[in-house]
Amino acid sequence: MSDARFSFVLRLADTSLVLGQRLGEWVGHAPALEEDLGLANLSLDLIGQARLLLSYAGELEGKGRGEDQLAYLRDGAEYRNVSLAEQPNGDFGHTVVRQLLIDAWQLQLYDELQRSSDRRLAEIAAKALKETRYHFRYSAGWVVRLGDGTPESKSRGQSALDELWRFTAELFTADALDEEMATLGVGPRLETLRPKWLARIDEVLGEATLTRPTDVQYPWHGKSGQHTEHLGYLLAEMQFLQRTYPGAQW
């Protein structure tokens, strides 16, 4: 039972960690100083949430692994993030579209999780929810500015949306673990998150004058450990130091 709960908490943790690492890649490269700071702040929140979740996951597992061991010493196949989170940054438009799709999802997810039967998870979710509202405001604001901007920014926003949309089915497709957690009242019924998520997305896309792509039913399986080729490169960079100098500390 606590094995299942460990795996479930890992999914949440890894999605935040991987997305936080992706956003961190922008530091020093963003189009303007304000966006450099903005993306770094989002990254920091996500990594903070991941730390809380990974520490809890380590306690559930009960094998003495802490947040650092879980973050730095697991291989790609052991990572449980949704595939959307690991997709490369692309251009700035690509990054904010990916962010919007995940922010709107995490808003629904954390809203539900704050009523989880798992008290610790509920507490982490209530904290994360407050931060995610700012993330959503940031990503939604930028998607509107780019979509309803110049022909160039609009076409980049649209192509990012067209490319990333196929990864959203995974967010709402429950597997056996999701079902088990929902039955225990630990997690939500994933498919029930979609209507509100879609309403938020549609509102933003409407203002952004972007077109919602056709749904692709195939769910990717990042949360079961089957990742796209991009995750390995991300982990190689993130884990390099601990792999090369095991146990190194500041």
Add this chain to the structure above:
Amino acid sequence: MSAAGPEAPPGTASSTAVSDLEASVRELLERVMDPEIPVLSVIDLGIVRHVRRAGNDGIEVGVSPTYSGCPATEVIRRLIARALHSSGYPQAYVVDVLSPPWSSDWITPGGREKLRRYGIAPPAVAVATVRRLFAQPQIACPRCGSTQTERISEFGSTPCKAHYRCISCAEPFDYFKCI
């Protein structure tokens, strides 16, 4: 949303009579400053959630992080422990309190005034509801008091601040965000 109702400010919840121990510990903590905003003590910030006796000589201090990823949190924990250890409480230790999550509503009135004098506009309105969070409040310039200000960026030099500019006096300033 059960967690979204009005929340009790920290430290006032359980009993009306504050113990002598708690009072003296809180007094000590009024001199422990936030490393990023050195005019604000951890008491001003409203992040000290409880002070209680643990065992015979131990004292447990509950502290809430402002933001999950705020790097100052670790430093603050250490500063609190060190201040207590060196003031006659060698067994004092700090625990995290996540719930209910910290709110900028908990910054004390004195803390707000200190922020303003330091050049950081204090959080404008109580968060209370999600709708208010998304509304754009009027932020007064901490230097000249004008409300003719504009937001430059939602994210500033630390997780808790946004970046603003005063149109009247042309000075840029930080705004402590509502959360």
